[in-house]
Amino acid sequence: MKVLSINMKSATDINFSEAWELFISKGNDEAFSMIYFNHYDLLYYIGLKYSSDIQIIEDSIQNIFTYLLKNRNKLRHVTNVRGYLLKSFRRQLFLDLKKQKKHFLPNEWPENQFDYFNSTEQNITEKEELNELQQALRKSLGKLTARQQEIIYLRFDCDLSYEEISTILEISVDSCYKSVYRSIKAIKVDVEQMLVKSKNMLLMFISLLKRNFS
């Protein structure tokens, strides 16, 4: 069996758990602000994957931090602050999105609307510049379920640890890892096939190698 080097815990979380402790025990504003400023962008980016409605995303962020402030005495110590915040934020966002629209068909549930390459972040010219491999990759990602895409996104774009992802999505670390492994394998096979269909694989790699090794 191959052994991959995997860090289960992210080093940055250590400081946050200290700040968290300071906030829940003493109501320290600086600690609270530090947690807020250091997580805002991440929450916002993840929100954008579910909705292009910036107003709702901002409201959801504000709602969870207001909740934390008001319920400070009820909060418990958490070791994984980032995971905890993301979990609460997702819940809040889905709640807020559901409030906005009363009736949903099952495939319209906000949970199922994860869009890896959200259109609000990309402009058209960029799409044109994508090489064939990147285009194939996007197609292939689109074939995964919303949940699989989200796990890949949290792992590879947000650089979260498996432990954090398992906290956020409330699944085991093991199934989280398995999902990442299967998705990556599927993407790789899929992309390879698409490229073979379109043109000689060999040519593709020659151009790839040139780009990466020159």
Added chain:
Amino acid sequence: MNIDHYKSFSTEDFILDDNFSKLTKGQSVDGITLDQFKALLPEKNKEIAFAIEIRNGLTTKKKATSTERKAEMLSEILHSRKHMFIRPIFRYAAAVLLVIGLGISSLWLFNSHNDIEDFASSTSIKSQNAELILADGKRIEIENEQSKIEYATNGSSVSLNDSSKLEQSEPVSGKCFNQVIVPFGKRSNILLSDGSRVWLNSGSKIVYPPVFNDVDREVFLEGEAYFEIAKNENKSFYVRTSNFRVKVLGTKFNVQAYKDEDEQSTVLLEGKVNIAKNEKLFSKGNELSPNQKATFSTSKNNLTITDVENAENYIAWIYGYLPVENQDIVSLSKRISRYYNVDIEVKAKNVNLRFSGKLDLKDDPKRILDALSTISKLKYKEQGDKFVIYD
């Protein structure tokens, strides 16, 4: 990093591997960079190239929310709590408003500080010469070992080395920043639009608005600088570093805040300054009297104040002298290497030796090392493009 271990890797194994992730992000693992990694695994070049493409394709464009917007929302969040506690008591309403007002203005302050820091971190040393960077990102190289930059009071016309003149569009007060970057081996002398003078030492950068705003005067420093601040009782002058903030009205002092050193310090020559840690936004800070030195230790996260015998020593570098006070060979060679932009490696075992005195920096580095080896038992040799000090 065990390279053999990667010889059986498939494309997906590379993608999933944490060390590989770090390499693709430009970090090195156990001293090995991505290029070296590729070179060590020639038989895996195809898989590695494919893995890199997939990893890159999985990252998406991100546009961060402005600090202003974040601060604005934070103040609304904090506001909601204040309401919760005091709402029923109407006679305190005025006090509540005041508290909120203070909160918002301090957030605004906090935020504007970040802007100046953002500007500082967005640029790095690129040239062999000192560079002046204007608000629109234009970079102007200034030759000479000791460059001179002087602003007129309106902030828009700048004279360089007494010879050339430069006009930049009328700056909006306090909103846009200029920056001077001095590489190792060079120094610069800057006259700010308020009449304050700054001597910038080697390997340093300073960010400042071409004209200061109506409320205060603030600059951001990374590295070492000596300040002679023009008196203005109504507008405090702040020097911010990554760790602390010095507040002054009109005085002379030196600030040392190099990124790669654990200790950052300030020494006061004349007048009075107030120094506070950055994180303590609302604290009163500590007052410093002439011939006192405040030192901030990053590792200990504390600020200590000590008396120094001759504060003039600390600014000797502006005249080309390096004051040495009870320094060991490691930290001394670090300073020499910074000043001359040469690499010095210390291989000596006896590092407990301490030096005190004054080094004439106009000489070339060899003569300094000659002097050091005559007064101590240390020897040095040139090895390629660096110097090695040994027993």
